[in-house]
Amino acid sequence: MINDKYIALNFLPIGQKARVKMLTSDGTIRRRMLDLGLISDTVVEALQKSPSGDPTAYHIRGAVIALRSEEASKIMVEVN
Amino acid sequence: MESELRIERIRPGDKVVALAGNPNVGKSTVFNSLTGLNQHTGNWPGKTVTNAQGKYRHKDRNFIMVDIPGTYSLMANSAEEEVARDFVCFSNPDATVIVTDATCLERNLNLVLQTLEITPDVVVCVNLLDEAKRKKININLKELSKQLGVPVIGTSARSGEGLNELMDAVYNVTNEKAITSPLKINYDDTIEHAIAILEPSIEELLADRLNSRWVTLKLLDGDKTLLKALQKYLDFDLMANISVAKKLKEARDVLTAAGIENDLFRDKIVSHIVCTAEKICAKVVTFESQKYNRTDRKIDSILTSRLFGIPIMVGMLAVVFWLTITGANYPSELIATFLFWVEDRLTDFFVWAGTPPWVHGLLVMGIYRTLAWVVSVMLPPMAIFFPLFTLLEDLGYLPRVAFNLDNLFKKACAHGKQALTMCMGFGCNAAGVIGCRIIDSPRERLIATITNNFVPCNGRFPTLIAIITMFFAGVVAGPFQSIVSTLLLTGVIVLGVMMTLLISRILSQTILKGIPSSFTLELPPYRKPQIGRVIVRSVFNRTLFVLGRAVAVAAPAGLVIWVLANIHVGELSLLSHCAGFLDPFAKLLGLDGYILMAFVLGFPANEIVVPIIIMSYIATGNILELDNLGQLRELLVSHGWTWLTAVCVMLFSLMHWPCGTTCWTIKKETQSWKWTIISFLVPTITGIVICLIVANSVRLLGLV
Structure with a gap:
């Protein structure tokens, strides 16, 4: 299932866009990610890291959402 | 929570309207505009943590509007979502209004579509049209209404635009004048x-x-x-x-x-x-323009940048304090002069009326004088600090503070949103404690509750400011005074934040063990604050409210102090007996008996600590005329204050038991005496330990 081209979202360089391919989380966290609109093929852009490098702000479906690296590492994306 | 959700229709014809929406879409603004009930609104996600109800009349009907928690979804992934879903499902509202953000419609539609699956009686309110226009985003409301099959009304709630149409649409839906045919979502x-x-x-x-x-x-x-x-x-x-x-x-x-x-x-x-x-x-x-949120990104890239993020944050805090301190000085003196002029006239009056001295003492020297001090010391800093703070809140800066500080909170095994509840604590610790509901994990919520008291609330700010101005700013000359005061106050706040983090960490490694839970934080678009509204809201909602509370507490406290100071048992007054009793312990903390007693008597409201200290000194000393801060300083020095006393008073003010209101709120929120007592003890013990260490090391080193 896991494709080599996929990377975890926390490794997406700032300023780059990627497509969500898979969520590896489950339970509440997974549902929360889905509620943010992080479904397959959603385009996500890494906008900005906070001063200490974590969390990172992402552009998701018109909103800016900050995710900690723990959450972002469970979102597999494909860089365009 | 359920008991808060029961809605009573006053008359059978009254209609119940649920107001739903994502967090931070101006839901509360819509609610306030329609019902006139002043519920506090702020530009950060997840603000509405309790259900507010309000009434309005439109045409021939009464409407009861219920503000349900802001959520992204009704899938019940959190307590708030559960409350929202249960209300929409099981409370049978006659209509559900869903407020959406025109600048971020797509994600908002998630909630709309989920609601349409539950009930057909929906009116969609596309709010913030003014913001959308500014960002050159066009929304075809007619087409949206056709697609969804329910009425769609465009509004700019802050300027009141579209609200009449919204009320019309709600009227029609609740009176079955408009038949909705909601979109049915077909799955595979x-x-x-x-x-x-x-x-x-x-x-x-x-x-x-x-x-x-x-x-x-x-x-x-x-x-x-x-x-x-x-x-x-x-x-x-x-x-x-x-x-x-x-x-x-x-x-x-x-x-x-x-x-x-x-x-x-x-x-x-x-x-x-x-x-x-x-x-x-x-x-x-x-x-119209693909770069519609470019400005926001540019601002963010500065305000949350690696290099400038934290310095700008501390700097902004310092600027707010500087404006407060310099701005408050002059009016403070003016008010004091005026109120003490009135006191003299009152005295003249009592002399003329020939009342017994104790009546004059009780009413003028006791009640009036304490009130005068509370008003002149408290009012100016509050009237300046609150609007400035509300301005930052309205701009949308506070979520950025949470973003900047999250990593520190994560390291303390706490929740990033604790930064938000901490900011609410600047206003009022009781409000901060209620705000802790935005944190889902019970463990992290408790940590945020217990440590909320480490940021000084508005009741303690004036205490800090007064002491700094009297004691430290005086040592340097002229224009640098206010800068020194500002730096000191900023230092105290930074210390408070550091203590919050430290104690959070200690708690999560001892009595509240656990790992940080998941964290998502929305950084909402920056919004142009409405200056007029900000001032009105902060002056009326906060300043006058807090002042009123302080006055209500100060009057009886002034009376008690005067009585204590004037009833003598043996050689000494009751006040001196009490202070004498506390004195040995207080001295260990770098304070004295009167100061410690002022903190104890200040339990109902922190605002009155300084006035009580002053009152008790006046009652026992011989300086009677006090119409400016310079004389105040002399009064304190004549009672043995040194810079160490001032430092210890500030430290103890920053770290001691939460005020009565806050304790009561903690009890209500946690539903547990155990956690209330812990919330009381944790800051108190911390303060005692720190004052002990500071006072005794300074004394050992022979610095005083």
Whole structure:
């Protein structure tokens, strides 16, 4: 299932866009990610890291959402 | 929570309207504009943590509007979502208004579509049209209404635009003058097949009390919290029905055969809704400029940058304090001069009237003088600090503070949103404690509750400012005074934040062990604050409220102090006896008996600590005329204050028991005496330990 081209979202360089391919989380966290609109093929852009490098702000479906690296590492994306 | 949600229709014709929406879409602004009830609104996600109700009249009907918690979804992934869902489902509102953000419509539609699955009586309010216009985002409201099958009204709630139309639409929906035909979301064939198997058996049992298709979906999903709520609402267990159980198994088998199980089922449902929202948006939203949120990103890249993020944050705090301190100085003196002039006239009056001295003492020297001090010391800093702070809140800067500080909170094993509750604590610790509801994990919520007191609330700011101005700013000359004061105050706040983090960490390694839970934080668009509204709101809602509370407490406290100071037992007054009793312990902390007693008497409200100290010194000393801060300083020095005393008073003010209101709020929020007592003890012990260390090391080193 896991494709080599996929990377975890926390490794997406700032300023780059990627497509969500898979969520590896489950339970509440997974549902929360889905509620943010992080479904397959959603385009996500890494906008900005906070001063200490974590969390990172992402552009998701018109909103800016900050995710900690723990959450972002469970979102597999494909860089365009 | 349920008891808060019961709505009583006053008259049978009254209509109940639920107000739903994502966090931070101006829901509270809509609510306030319609009901006139002043509920506090702020530009950060998840602000509405309790349900506010308000009434308004439109045409010939009364409407009861219920502000339900802001949520992204009704899937009940958090307590707030559960409350929101339960209200929309089970409280039978006559209409549900969903407020959406025009600048971010797509994600907002998620909630709209989920609500449409539950009830057809929906009015969609596309708010913040003014912001959208500024960002050159066009929304075809007519087409959106056609797509959704329910009325859609565009509003700019802050300027009141569109609210009349909104009330019309709600009126029509609740009086069945408008028939809605909400969009039906069709899932893929397998899921539809499963629905077709199960729905008929449920439809019969529900007898129109709930949307059968939606209940079917939830049963297939196996949503446990809903099943429980459902059973309570229906008064019977749906699953206990043999036919339902049989059909459910049959439907589940169909899903399983297609490989759709558990997580995947919900994934598919959510994905389908998100895709539908995307498709609708593609039809109704046009962006004239692709760079519509470029400015926000630019601002963010500075305000949250690696290099400048933290310095700007501390700098901003310092500027607010500087403005407060310099701005408050002059009016403070002016008010003091005036109020003490009045005191002299009052004295003249009492002399003329020939009342016994104790009446004059009680009323003028006791009550009036304490009130005068509270007003002149408290009012100016509050009247400046609150509007400035509200301005930052309105701009949307506070979520950026949470973003900047999250990593520190993560390291303290706490929740990033604790930064937000901490900011609320600047206003009022009781408000901060209530605000802790935005944190889902009970462990992290408790940490945030217990440590909230480490940021000084508005009751303690003036104490800090007064002491800094009297004691430290005086040592340097002229224009640098206010800068020194500012730096000191900023230092105290930074210390408070550091203590918050340290104590959070200690708590999460001892009595509240655990790992940080998941964290998502929305950084909402920056919004142009409405200066006029900010001033009115902060002056009336906060300043006068807090001042009123302080005055209400100060008057009796002034009376008590005067009585204590004037009833003599043996050689000494009662006040001196009490202070003498506390003195040995207080001295260890670098304070004295009077100061410690002022803190004890200040339990109802921190605002009155400094006035009590002053009153007790005046009552025992011989300086009677006090009309400026310079003389105040002399009064304190004549009672043995050194710079160390001032430092220890500030430290103790920053770290001691929460005020009465806060303790009561903690009890209410945690529903536990144990955690209330811990919340009382943690800051108190911290303060005592720190004062002990500071006072005794300074003395040992011979610095005083």
